[in-house]
Amino acid sequence: MKGEFIVKKVNKLIREMRGTTHQQNLAEELNVSRESISKYENDRTKLPVDVSNGFMQKFNNPEFAITLGHEYTGTGPIWLDGPNVDLHRSSVKEKTLEELEEAIHKLRNTSLAKPLVNLTPYELQSVREALEELVEAQTAMAHLVAVICMETGISYTDVWAQHYRSLQSSGYVEV
Incomplete structure (x- = not known):
């Protein structure tokens, strides 16, 4: 159950980082298919390490990096986003x-x-x-x-x- 939550979190972050960019445009930048982007965003395929590196190079998103580290290993810091967190x-x-x-x-x-x-x-x-x-x-x-x-x-x-x-x-x- 816990692992499922983290995977959904990574997928949510991918959609957030992509924003209004079309899946096809992002796919071309990351040298993957548009279908792959869709699968990453919809929890049908786990994000490969080389593609995650591409996302980091493009978006330089610390939340994504921390979340990925935890997803890949099941250890290390996890992004804090609960109701009692103040990230100021x-x-x-x-x-x-x-x-x-x-x-x-x-x-x-x-x-x-x-x-x-x-x-x-x-x-x-x-x-x-x-x-x-x-x-x-x-x-x-x-x-x-x-x-x-x-x-x-x-x-x-x-x-x-x-x-x-x-x-x-x-x-x-x-x-």
Whole structure:
């Protein structure tokens, strides 16, 4: 059930991003058939990775990127759009700071010194709580980057590309 919701969300985003552009025009830009665009929008075919990359290059939509990441892996941040979400940049910034502080506090108070296979149930619970706080912080940070990019017009894909280049030049990832 949860996976179905995410697929429908991706399809909804495709329709929103396409806007008033005809399916045929978008299909030509992405080098796919008009029928494929229709199938992606109507939940008849899952969006292939190469086509999703084409959508990101064309629309540079952070919400789409976050939603796709979750759809493909079933993990990672999910786009927050529930009734209690306030995606105003100031609210997202404050929530991110709050989540980061909670994660740092929990992580500082979690011992990882001994082999993790030797943790007591109490220590293991502390590690689990730290991981949950880190995941909450990761979701908040993802939304802060997305919201700021959307509001300023700073390219979301360029921000990530610069980060990947930095990781590569520092020797953290291989070519």
